[in-house]
Amino acid sequence: MANLLSTGISGLNAAQVALNTVGNNITNVNTPGYNRQTVLQTENISAPGGRYTIGSGVNVDSVQRAYSQFLTSAVWSSNASMQGATTYNSLASTLNSTLSASGNLQTALDSFYGAFSTVANTPGVASSRQSLLGSATAAVTVFNTLGQQLSAQQSQVNSQISGTVNSINSTASSIAALNAQISQAGNNPPNDLLDQRDAMIQTLSGYVGVSTVSESNGSISVYASNGQALVSGDKSYALSTGGTAYDPTRTDVYDATGTDISNKLSGGNLGALLNYRSSVLDSVQNQLGQSAVALASSVNAQQAKGMDLNGKQGGAIFNMPSPTVQPSSANKGSGSVSASITDVSQLTSSDYVMSYDGSQWNLQTTSGQAVPLTTNADGTLSAAGLTFSVPATAQAGDSFQILPTRQAATSLAVTMTDPNGIAAAALLTSTAASGNTGTGQIGSVTVQDASNAALTSNATVSFPSASTYQVTDSSGNVLSSGSYAVGQTISANGWSVTPSGTPAANDSFTIGLNSNGLKDTSNALSLAALSNVGVLSGGSQSVIASYAQLTTNVGTVGSQAQTNLTTQTALYNQAVSSQQSVSGVNLDEEAADLVRYQQAYQASAQVISASQTIFSSLLTAIQTA
Structure with a gap:
């Protein structure tokens, strides 16, 4: 009777564990990151002996998660891509809105150039000249507003980079703590902790692309997309943020050793922020600055070829924005490089680093492409439309970052205040x-x-x-x-x-x-014709065309970002669907299991009841014998 009783009890216990597991599955059907659990049962091994062997019940070996490491890793990977695409699309949409909300620069430029035609038709009318200066101010205002908005987005991106790195560090620390708890559990897998750790890793993958390695003690090591260890066992390795060697206001990402890894990170929000800043935002600021420089340079140059209403050579209408030069914080020498724009037609939208090797100066773009330098008769150096004056006290290893047009749109201004200063006549x-x-x-x-x-x-x-x-x-x-x-x-x-x-x-x-300056308007017509005159790209692109190209490029970036977001969202949903087909809770299946285990529980109870009845009958028979 003892065997029958113990067999019934083992079945009762097994059914009870199964019912609890099914109940847990049902109650967590809407819990994010929950993996369906199943009971692993094995037949209880009977002791050897006798002519035959009768089973002695059932053992519950473990409660396991319905889990696929491959499918889960696919979800993490697609989540990194989707979150990155979401961030990139949001930034690109903001950029498109900025260009629209800040006023139509092309319209402002058309009005400005058209005002020269009006002056040419009415050279002695003061209101026409005053209106031209008003149009110049309106165009500059749009440039300034756009430049300020782009600078504001730079600050926003820098702030988001810092916030995202803080989130990465916090999440990595939580994963390390869970690793410690899971390792202490030994051979009995703590399913709830495993689910929490998977959820944490998925959260982390939304911040930055990650890869994982499962360790023998049950912990998981997590690495960033550049191979930087974020979690190893019960230890996490924090990233940090800080300014660059050239610009303390620009936020870059550093690993635990202090190495700048910004250009090596990809995936997730952080990868998208860094990629957008370097490949889109910097370029847009530089291209807008190019247009501002081209406007100021071409108009001022043509002004100088004419005579104003005061009988003098035409003066500048705009200030000429200067390049920004940023010395490295590691420089040991004294003095600084000064840069000026001397040939707008050769100006590009690139940024540069000028470095001294102890014997000569070298120039390369910030992407690492070497740029040949020409030594001028006065000792200055020239390249890419720029002229540099270098210090004689530089030491080997000193370097300077050159931003030719980054702040040009913001610093552009109208300097002419006297309408009579407009040089409408030939000089x-x-x-x-x-x-x-x-x-x-x-x-x-x-x-x-x-x-x-x-x-x-x-x-x-x-x-x-x-x-x-x-x-x-x-x-x-x-x-x-x-x-x-x-x-x-x-x-x-x-x-x-x-x-x-x-x-x-x-x-x-x-x-x-020119003694006939009051009646001659030939230079005003030349100024009006600048709307179609090539100024940039070797003299092949006008100011208006350069801005039109900029808006086209930004529109293309926005369209591609939206398309990529749609694609990455679909891929993520597909990955989640595949993972949930294995790990997700199906209420119909759980309901069927609930009935099945309930019946097993009731049947095991009947086995125990039969054992008790037989035992009682035996006692009665012995007592009456």
Whole structure:
């Protein structure tokens, strides 16, 4: 009777454990990260002996999770991609909204260039000139607003990077603590702790891409996408944030040894933040700054080729933004590099690092591409439209980061306040001598070098013979001379002329300040034509075209980000579906198991009852014998 009783009790216990497990599954059907649990039962081994063997009941070996490491790892991986895509799409959408909400720069530029045409039509009307300065201010305001909004997003991204790293460290610490508890459990797997640890790892994967390695003691080691250990056993390794060697306001990520790993991290929110900042936001700020520099440079240069209403050479309408130079915090030498923009047509949207190796200076982009430097006669260095003055006291290893246009849109400003300063007229004109006998004529005088000190000084172009020319200043000094052929360009004092027709011997022309400045509007028309004149990219791209390209690029980034988010969300949902097909709780299955184990419990109770009845019958028989 004892065997029958113990057999019934083992069945009763097994059914009770199974019922509790099913009940736990049902109550956790909506618990995130919960893995369905199942009871592992084995037949109780009977002691050997006798002519035959009768089973002695059932053992409950363990309660296991319905779990697939492969499918769970796939969920973590797809979660990292989806969270990264979500963050990237949010940032790209904000950028698109920024360009829209800050005003239409293209419209402002069209109005500004169009205002020069209005001045050309009404050169003496003060309101037209004042309106032009107003249009210039409106365009600058849009540039400034866009620049400030982009700078604000830089600050936002830096703050998010710091917050995400704090979350990574906190989650990694929690995983390490769970590892310690799970290792102490030994061979009896603590399913609730395992579920919590998996949930923590999934949370961590949303912050940064991770990989995992299962250890023999039940713990899991977790590594970031660059191979940096975040968790090993019961220890976690915190990341940190801080400024770069060149810019203390720019947040980068450092490992436990203090090494900058920002460009090695990928996946999750952190990877998306770092990737967006370096590949999109920095580039957009630089491209917008390029447009601002191109606007200021081209308009100011054309202004200098004209005469204003006060009879003077045209002055600058805009300030010319300067490059930002940031010395490395590790520099040992004294002095600093100064940089200026000298050829806007060669300017790019790249940032650079200039370093000194002890014997010479080297330049490369921040992505590591070498840029050849040219040494000028005055000792300065030039490359990519920039000119650098370097300190003589630099030491080997010193370096400087050059941001040619990063802050240009924010710093652009209108410097002209006097409407009469708009140089609508040509600066120079030519006057034929009254005694000329040939058919030679000189039309417009082209200003080649507006900075030439003798540009506005009177000069005479004469032809000693039909095949020779000579240029003299007002004192009779010869500035240039030589043979002459029809259609040849003659230059001096920063200007050039191309006579037409055939001059006769002793014909001459006087080159001097335009005496008809109030009625001449040729330079205003040239200023208006700048809307279509190539300024950037080797002189092939206008200011308006460069901004149109910028908006197209930003739109493309936004579209690609949205498409990628849709794709990554679908892949994540698919991975979760596959994982849940193994680990998820199905209420129909649990209901069926509930009935099955309930019946097993009742049947085992009947076995115990039968054992008791037989035992009672035996006692009765013995007592009556």
